[in-house]
Amino acid sequence: MNLDPTQLAALSAILRLGSFDAAASSLNVTPSAISQRLKALEEQVGAALVNRSQPCTPTPLGARLAKHAEDVALLEAAALGDIHRGGALPARLTLAVPADSIATWLLPALAALPDMLFDLRVDDQDTADDWLKRGAVSAAVTGHNRAVTGCDLHPLGALRYIATASPAFMQRYFATGVSAENLARAPMLTFTPKDQLQARWITAKTGRTLHPPSHQMPSTHAFVDAALEGLAWGMNPETLVRGHLDDGRLIALDPTLPMDVPLYWQTTRVMAPALAPLTTSILRAAKTQLRPSCDK
Known part of the structure; x- marks a missing residue:
């Protein structure tokens, strides 16, 4: 299964910041785009990834995928030899x-x-x-x-x-x-x-x-x-x-x-x-x- 990195980034931001609005602001997209990316990811894996509470919390699978997204970002940064990656969000x-x-x-x-x-x-x-x-x-x-x-x-x-x-x-x-x-x-x-x-x-x-x-x-x-x-x-x-x-x-x-x-x-x-x-x-x-x- 190939997971879309933008969808994983949306999931990670939602869980890190606690809301769709905050995630949208951090990724410079609209809350609607965040919602669509999460919905597409949930449809792909066939399970809910986020509990829509205040603040948002992960389901067990959501937590694992968010951790996977974090690891991928860190590995990319290490491979590029630059943790900051030219203006991208820090790992x-x-x-x-x-x-x-x-x-x-x-x-x-x-x-x-x-x-x-x-x-x-x-x-x-x-x-x-x-x-x-x-x-x-x-x-x-x-x-x-x-x-x-x-x-x-x-x-x-x-x-x-x-x-x-x-x-x-x-x-x-x-x-x-x-x-x-x-x-x-x-x-x-x-x-x-x-x-x-x-x-x-x-x-x-x-x-x-x-x-x-x-x-x-x-x-x-x-x-x-x-x-x-x-x-x-x-x-x-x-x-x-x-x-x-x-x-x-x-x-x-x-x-x-x-x-x-x-x-x-x-x-x-x-x-x-x-x-x-x-x-x-x-x-x-x-x-x-x-x-x-x-x-x-």
Whole structure:
């Protein structure tokens, strides 16, 4: 089946921007033309590709075709040796990345490729590779050292976390020490239900599996702010809390027990040549911003 690139571009724009009008404006055509192109594509594949909601959302097949359109554009740009392609829309790349990587070390690597557009899907490092398994992204920062089938894997280093809390929180819950009994009752922070960092630290500290009360806080910087306000304790990237630890606004629950989380860059093998400049930038940034990893 040969798919019309203008129809694929219309689909991609609708889903990226959320409406037919916005897609038409971005492609410099009328909304009627966008509608006709999408209708023709849906007739060709024999299935609906877009849920006509506000904003528009993809059907499962629509998401796969939009990802295909993105890959084709990126491969064309790489083949021409010019990401920007002489005034055409910049190539767009969808990545799955952990929020803590965005907040600490990743953005300079992306900024090194100013003629590429990025669509970041935020997920925990332990589950970011699920996006690769579904074919929903072309690359991901993951926490697993085993490559997804059909992907290349590059070790990045480790992001160090420290269990931190405010002095008032420490006095309230840990005046007698950071024991299993005290950890079981002290409120902790979790990023999402997938977040296991706090649970892993508790086990490393106590040798036990505990289930403390927890606040769900899906924001890296809110994690730090919540700890500063005395709401709970949490695992925070060292680079974000080092100043607060130095000035006493935060205290490490156990200064001798940081947690180093190994990270890996995975790219789909078919896209790896086109992603080579980004991979180089990612590896360079990781080398300067992350700790060497002991993970093998």
